[in-house]
Amino acid sequence: MGMTELFDDAAPKDVPAVTIRRPDDWHIHLRDGAMLRAVAPFTAAQFARGIIMPNLVPPVTTVAAAAAYRERILAAMPTGAGFTPLMTCYLTDATDPDEIEKGFAEKVWVAAKLYPAGATTNSHGGVRDLVALAPVLERMERIGMPVLIHGESTDPSVDIFDREAVFMEQSLLPLLKRHEGLKVTIEHVTTAETVEIVRAHAPRVAGTVTPHHLVLNRTSLFQGGLRPHYYCLPVAKRERHRLALRAAVTSGDACFFIGTDTAPHLRNAKEAACGCAGVFVGATALQTYAQVFDEENALDRFEAFASLNGAAFHGLAPNAGTITLVRRPGRALAAVPVEDDEVVVFRGEEPLPWSIAG
Numbered sequence: 001m002g003m004t005e006l007f008d009d010a011a012p013k014d015v016p017a018v019t020i021r022r023p024d025d026w027h028i029h030l031r032d033g034a035m036l037r038a039v040a041p042f043t044a045a046q047f048a049r050g051i052i053m054p055n056l057v058p059p060v061t062t063v064a065a066a067a068a069y070r071e072r073i074l075a076a077m078p079t080g081a082g083f084t085p086l087m088t089c090y091l092t093d094a095t096d097p098d099e100i101e102k103g104f105a106e107k108v109w110v111a112a113k114l115y116p117a118g119a120t121t122n123s124h125g126g127v128r129d130l131v132a133l134a135p136v137l138e139r140m141e142r143i144g145m146p147v148l149i150h151g152e153s154t155d156p157s158v159d160i161f162d163r164e165a166v167f168m169e170q171s172l173l174p175l176l177k178r179h180e181g182l183k184v185t186i187e188h189v190t191t192a193e194t195v196e197i198v199r200a201h202a203p204r205v206a207g208t209v210t211p212h213h214l215v216l217n218r219t220s221l222f223q224g225g226l227r228p229h230y231y232c233l234p235v236a237k238r239e240r241h242r243l244a245l246r247a248a249v250t251s252g253d254a255c256f257f258i259g260t261d262t263a264p265h266l267r268n269a270k271e272a273a274c275g276c277a278g279v280f281v282g283a284t285a286l287q288t289y290a291q292v293f294d295e296e297n298a299l300d301r302f303e304a305f306a307s308l309n310g311a312a313f314h315g316l317a318p319n320a321g322t323i324t325l326v327r328r329p330g331r332a333l334a335a336v337p338v339e340d341d342e343v344v345v346f347r348g349e350e351p352l353p354w355s356i357a358g
């Protein structure tokens with residue numbers, strides 16, 4: 001896999017290791033252009049398939065745009081990467097149900113992404129009126145196409161740490177009631193209450209959990225000073241929520257699976273007076289997840305979360321081939337150069353207890 005430098009190649013043979021089917025990442029931002037070319041190899045080194053987010057500028061709203069973006073992604077992958085990008089459509093107030101169905105039937109996209117307008121990075125073109133989206137969601141329900149939701153309230157008067165909870169109560173639960181057969185992924189779950197909502201509506205509802213939300217809480221954002229590289233949306237919550245997320249992913253429950261939300265931004269845009277939201281976890285995701293499962297004594301459940309549950313939810317077979325992670329200290333890299341700037345790697349400066357073997 002080559003992306004992690006091992007400190008000690010002569011580690012004893014009995015070093016703890018876990019071998020799993022090649023995993024999938026159900027939530028990836030690969031961006032475009034120079035950024036795409038810079039970050040794509042990291043995702044391909046960790047994952048066999050992945051759902052590609054459509055929040056480009058302009059967003060991916062048509063079958064033609066998604067097909068063209070898929071080609072640019074494949075062209076940016078290293079030779080022999082064997083990575084399959086699974087595309088998505090960005091929903092807006094103007095989305096045509098026929099276009100949705102066409103892209104799904106032609107196997108250009110596998111799901112649609114619902115950003116409440118203004119909730120996060122490049123979401124201003126998203127959906128303003130969830131009730132008015134009914135014809136689109138009804139069509140998706142009929143054809144078995146999942147909707148992937150960034151679940152945060154966009155009401156500026158709602159406290160930022162409550163935006164997920166408010167969205168779930170005011171928007172998500174009524175939506176689930178209006179569309180009783182619709183498949184829904186609640187992406188980047190950050191609260192204990194959302195974990196329970198996912199469970200209560202499984203198996204047609206699933207939840208993804210990022211590596212960073214398993215190791216950071218809201219205090220981490222201010223540890224010794226302001227940490228712009230830990231800032232993402234939804235923002236990390238209190239410690240009790242982090243512990244609930246760790247319990248959820250290691251429970252073995254089929255409704256939870258990987259969605260790293262790897263979201264690269266240039267250092268200049270992160271370390272700014274108004275720094276943008278998103279953490280680049282593409283190079284250290286599996287190492288971080290493996291560490292969490294090890295710390296929770298749940299390595300036997302790692303494969304379900306990483307490689308089986310998401311595929312089953314999306315009606316796909318698990319990948320062929322395996323990947324092995326070892327409890328051997330390693331280090332990723334501090335940053336990835338992109339033109340005259342760089343992207344800071346999550347945990348890139350730290351020694352990581354787990355490494356990808358290879």
Ligand SMILES: NC(=O)N[C@@H](CC(=O)O)C(=O)O
Pocket residue numbers: 029055120121122150231232233234261263264277278279
């Ligand atoms: N997670 C983030 O903080 N940012 C993501 C968008 C998103 O997934 O909300 C991005 O595109 O940068």
Ligand SMILES: [Zn+2]
Pocket residue numbers: 120150187188233234
């Ligand atoms: Zn999001």
Ligand SMILES: [Zn+2]
Pocket residue numbers: 027029053261262263
């Ligand atoms: Zn995202």
